[in-house]
Amino acid sequence: MxxxxxxxxxxxxxxxxxxxxxxxxxxxxxxxxxxxxxxxxxxxxxxxxxxxxxxxxxxxxxxxxxxxxxxxxxxxxxxxxxxxxxxxxxxxxxxxxxxxxxxxxxxxxxxxxxxxxxxxxxxxxxxxxxxxxxxxxxxxxxxxxxxxxxxxxxxxxxxxxxxxxxxxxxxxxxxxxxxxxxxxxxxxxxxxxxxxxxxxxxxxxxxxxxxxxxxxxxxxxxxxxxxxxxxxxxxxxxxxxxxxxxxxxxxxxxxIDSELLGIYGIALIWALVPTELLQKVANQVAFPVFSRLKESPNGLSHDQAARVRRPLSILGGMICTVLIVGGDDLIHLLYDPRYADAGWMLQLLAIGIWFQMLGNNYAPAILALGRTKWLAAGHLSKFVFLLAAVPIGFHYGDIKGVLIGIAISEIAKYFVFAFALHRYRLSQVPEDLGYTLLIGLSAGLGFTLNHTFNWHPVTLAIVSITLALAFWAPFSMSVLRMIKNKNRFNKDGEIRR
Incomplete structure (x- = not known):
């Protein structure tokens, strides 16, 4: 045979x-x-x-x-x-x-x-x-x-x-x-x-x-x-x-003097942690992904952009909620009394950080589309607002007024970026406003609890933060389900149904 x-x-x-x-x-x-x-x-x-x-x-x-x-x-x-x-x-x-x-x-x-x-x-x-x-x-x-x-x-x-x-x-x-x-x-x-x-x-x-x-x-x-x-x-x-x-x-x-500026710098270090984290993901992951999707047969769509940005927005919202509710407790726990003022500074900075993160989530798509002039326009709008907000805020509210002015300037930049992507049907303003409202409700509840009960500071901070984050549970679960779907994009960059 x-x-x-x-x-x-x-x-x-x-x-x-x-x-x-x-x-x-x-x-x-x-x-x-x-x-x-x-x-x-x-x-x-x-x-x-x-x-x-x-x-x-x-x-x-x-x-x-x-x-x-x-x-x-x-x-x-x-x-x-x-x-x-x-x-x-x-x-x-x-x-x-x-x-x-x-x-x-x-x-x-x-x-x-x-x-x-x-x-x-x-x-x-x-x-x-x-x-x-x-x-x-x-x-x-x-x-x-x-x-x-x-x-x-x-x-x-x-x-x-x-x-x-x-x-x-x-x-x-x-x-x-x-x-x-x-x-x-x-x-x-x-x-x-x-x-x-x-x-x-x-x-x-x-x-x-x-x-x-x-x-x-x-x-x-x-x-x-x-x-x-x-x-x-x-x-x-x-x-x-x-x-x-x-x-x-x-x-x-x-x-202000160098000592108070140093205390402000401590608050800024903590406030920049979530910003740098999510901006790193946006620059090293979202930007290359958007650049590839842009070159696909159907180009970059609203659904694709939203699926990439949504986890960043939800994670950013949760972190900002934690900082608004527990920022003061965090500083008091980790630093000696010389740096106590960094606590309330951190809480106010977290408000502006949220709008900064929303704008940063739009920047990779603008960059991938090659419309870099809109990045310049967004930063110009923020700078113009800051020129007025910092001296006016300091005059009427000292450094607290300055921090509120910083938050307002971030809102101006965000809307310029959103307008730039709206022309390509890639913005998510209604969804962003929904997340902002959720931060207000969850952080407001946590902040109220943290200043109502006379418990041990650490226990009260943990309870307040946990209850505040409970508002975000449904959204975090949707992100986990999205991540588990391994075949969301096909070889041409299109979303699988």
């Missing part, structure tokens, strides 16, 4: 299916959220340790340094990483080399500008210590300019595991360096050393740990023009973003 033997060549074997866009987005979200939570936990733990080793004035000084360095970075932002994610040439070695060359040049220019502008800035605030602090901290921008484009490439491919690992290790290096320096010297220079350690670690790992294209100095005119065309509105938008985000700190730096 003869046996018929058949052989199958490797070419005939079925190729493993590529991960769906849905699974890539979920995997990226898990990595991003997990890493951001870990980074924030380290940062907050370090902050609590440092408040016991350093004085409030140190945090006020570093807040002024942070405003300066953030301003320089935003005033020279060309959207290089966003362009790598969004561009059709995002995997082209020539394009990547040109982008990296521009990034290095930008880092050098940033540090030189910092050295030139330090003196007038220090004289404006009458803080001689800034003359040495700013050039030292700004040196980290020079280091960051040499970071490899491999980080942006991983973001483009939604392969965020290794990129998140780099961020985690860099944050850990920052924490260890800062705390060790503070233990020995008990000086504001501990905060400076941490910033430099963070960027040294991140830049080094991007070159020696991550795999991918090995960048080198090069210049391609077509690539440079492409980067310029995409980045010109990013440039304008980031200038306005800086003015919108930092105007309160710039004006408060002249209105």
């Amino acid at each position: 003869s046996t018929l033997e058949t052989t199958t060549s490797p070419a005939d074997l079925p190729k493993p299916a590529k991960p769906s866009l849905k699974s890539l987005a979920l995997r990226g979200s898990v990595w991003t959220v997990g890493t951001q939570l870990a980074n924030n936990a380290m940062r907050l733990a370090g902050n609590m340790i440092l408040t016991r080793l350093l004085f409030p004035e140190a945090f006020g000084l570093m807040l002024l340094v942070g405003v300066f360095t953030a301003g320089l970075q935003m005033f020279t932002d060309l959207g290089i990483n966003q362009n790598i994610v969004q561009s059709e040439r995002g995997d082209d070695p020539t394009f990547l080399n040109t982008a990296w060359t521009i990034s290095v040049l930008r880092g050098v220019v940033l540090w030189l500008l910092a050295c030139l502008l330090t003196w007038p800035y220090a004289m404006f605030y009458n803080e001689p210590k800034l003359l040495w602090l700013i050039p030292a901290v700004s040196f980290s921008s020079l280091i960051a300019g040499f970071a490899s484009t491999r980080l942006a490439t991983l973001n483009r491919k939604l392969a965020l595991g290794r990129a998140c690992m780099v961020d985690f290790v860099a944050q850990f290096a920052c924490l260890v360096t800062t705390v060790c320096f503070a233990l020995v010297y008990k000086s504001v220079w501990a905060l400076v050393s941490g910033a430099i350690a963070l960027h040294l670690t991140r830049t080094g790992m991007s070159h020696f740990i991550l795999k991918g294209h090995k960048v080198r100095f090069a210049w391609d005119s077509d690539a440079a023009r492409s980067l310029y065309r995409f980045g010109r509105w990013i440039f304008i938008s980031t200038i306005l973003t800086f003015m919108a985000r930092q105007a309160d700190k710039i004006m408060l730096g002249k209105l």
Whole structure:
């Protein structure tokens, strides 16, 4: 009996299916959220340790340094990483080399500008210590300019595991360096050393740990023009973003002393935790997803955009509810009495943070559509409102009035972003208003309970927060059901029914 033997060549074997866009987005979200939570936990733990080793004035000084360095970075932002994610040439070695060359040049220019502008800035605030602090901290921008484009490439491919690992290790290096320096010297220079350690670690790992294209100095005119065309509105938008985000700190730096400014900085650190967490997901997950869906046969639809944004809005609403109800108790529990005023500041900041998160949820779709001028318009509207709200609020309500004015300015930016996407039928204003009403009801109940009963503060805070979050239970369950549906998007980016 003869046996018929058949052989199958490797070419005939079925190729493993590529991960769906849905699974890539979920995997990226898990990595991003997990890493951001870990980074924030380290940062907050370090902050609590440092408040016991350093004085409030140190945090006020570093807040002024942070405003300066953030301003320089935003005033020279060309959207290089966003362009790598969004561009059709995002995997082209020539394009990547040109982008990296521009990034290095930008880092050098940033540090030189910092050295030139330090003196007038220090004289404006009458803080001689800034003359040495700013050039030292700004040196980290020079280091960051040499970071490899491999980080942006991983973001483009939604392969965020290794990129998140780099961020985690860099944050850990920052924490260890800062705390060790503070233990020995008990000086504001501990905060400076941490910033430099963070960027040294991140830049080094991007070159020696991550795999991918090995960048080198090069210049391609077509690539440079492409980067310029995409980045010109990013440039304008980031200038306005800086003015919108930092105007309160710039004006408060002249209105209040360094000690109270440092206490405000503590409240701001906690208020920014949910914002940075959800913005990280929006930038590293929602933006690449929207960019892919935009290129699908049917384009980016309202249903697709809503399904990506809805979990971010619900999670953001729950976090803001917790901060509004229990922010004061949180500060009193974790910090010594010198920082007690940060508690009520955190509660008021949480109101503005909610509208900021709603606007941030719209930004990835605007960016994916290439309508970056609307980002600039939104930040301009916020800045204009801040120019009036901060001095008027301070005149009538001191720093409490300022915080209320900040919240109003975030509402202005949100409606500009919503209008921009309404033209493409991608906005969700009714749903956003519903979530806002839910925050008002749940936080109002929790806040009332927290100030009515005479129980132990910790017990009362836990009960109040739990009851407030109960309002969000049906919405959180719907998000879980959505996540469990692994096949929400088909290969063309369309929603499966």
